[in-house]
Amino acid sequence: MKIAAIDLGTNTFHLIIAEQNGTELEIIYKTNQPVKLGEDITKDNLIIPAAFERGINCLKQFKEELDQHHIVNLKATATSAVRSAINGQDFVTAAKAEAGIEIDIIDGxxxxxxxxxxxxxxxxxxxxxxxxxxxxxxxxxxxxxxxxxxxxxxxxxxxxxxxxxxxxxxxxxxxxxxxxxxxxxxxxxxxxxxxxxxxxxxxxxxxxxxxxxxxxxxxxxxxxxxxxxxxxxxxxxxxxxxxxxxxxxxxxxxxxxxxxxxxxxxxxxxxxxxxxxxxxxxxxxxxxxxxxxxxxxxxxx
CATH class of the missing domain: 3.30.420.150 (Exopolyphosphatase. Domain 2)
Structure with a gap:
């Protein structure tokens, strides 16, 4: 069975896909993009529009890769940038609507x-x-x-x-x-x-x-x-x-x-x-x- 994880970091978004064979995990695909979601985030505690757009576009590309691998079991986690931004929930909503990816905002x-x-x-x-x-x-x-x-x-x-x-x-x-x-x-x-x-x-x-x-x-x-x-x-x-x-x-x-x-x-x-x-x-x-x-x-x- 194939499983996948997306890590939405403040600087970089990561996608990793693995094949589960018994107790072993074999990584079959791995990529990342320097999205810089946290660009200028300390000024107004907002994901700025350009970073917001970069993030959604990256997730759309990740979704294409996930679909090619027929991934059903996926967990996408968002950390500091999304959980601290005033519009973090807006980003989560847009990711679901535009890229078809559900995101869990996890605490520290x-x-x-x-x-x-x-x-x-x-x-x-x-x-x-x-x-x-x-x-x-x-x-x-x-x-x-x-x-x-x-x-x-x-x-x-x-x-x-x-x-x-x-x-x-x-x-x-x-x-x-x-x-x-x-x-x-x-x-x-x-x-x-x-x-x-x-x-x-x-x-x-x-x-x-x-x-x-x-x-x-x-x-x-x-x-x-x-x-x-x-x-x-x-x-x-x-x-x-x-x-x-x-x-x-x-x-x-x-x-x-x-x-x-x-x-x-x-x-x-x-x-x-x-x-x-x-x-x-x-x-x-x-x-x-x-x-x-x-x-x-x-x-x-």
Missing amino acids: DEEAQLIYEGVKLSGAITGKSLIMDIGGGSTEFILCDEENLIWKKSYNIGAARLMQGFFKSDPINEIDQQKIQQHVANELKALKVICEEYKPETLIGSAGAFETFAQMLLPELDIKTISTAEISFAAYQNLATKLISSSHQERAKMDNLIPLRVDMIVMATLLTNYVLNEFNINNIKLSTYDLKMGVLQSLRD
Whole structure:
């Protein structure tokens, strides 16, 4: 039986189709589009008309692909951009009317749960770990080990939100960096308390920016075929310094850095640096499995 998941992220819409064979899931189709639904969303808390139209057009294309695969069992989930926008429900209504796709707007708690389920499938969790999923609108943190989800929380500190609020210089200057660090520290007080208690040893980055880090550091890595990979702490630190100190033009020329992330990768890097430094973590892993895999897992018989 074929099952499918659509993840309507703040920056990117993802479609993944899998064949369920017993207990195994075989991915048979995967695509994404940089819709930028959250473009300028922090100004009036609205999905702007151009982004609204891009989103609906993308879903129409996804529907054509779903129909070609004869998909009946589908779950489409919308996260930060849609749930926080004043016209988020209008987008859901338009998606049903124009693209024939029903969307569930999930809250941050369910989003974090699905991310955990996806990352767990990857095999990346070994020992006390902190999962971090940097989205455009929100960032989810999950404290866990191989057996248990210990704690989870979603914060409105996604890369696009941070960029719209704080990215005022290029290369980003010390003052803007300090403003971001202070904002993040104020937001993550509860995370600091739980990490001081449980002391996670590994940071697991769920897809997104961490796939970019991994591909920039390990160009030979085939992201499409792996579920998890180690990221050298020292190599990451060197890359982080390079990304933060570079201009937009310089980053645009870097290998394996897609246009959508040329600026947002700076926000993701500053956020990752804060977590690594504040919680004394020096082991980093990538999980290519994220919310989408968690959604597929929830659809299995």
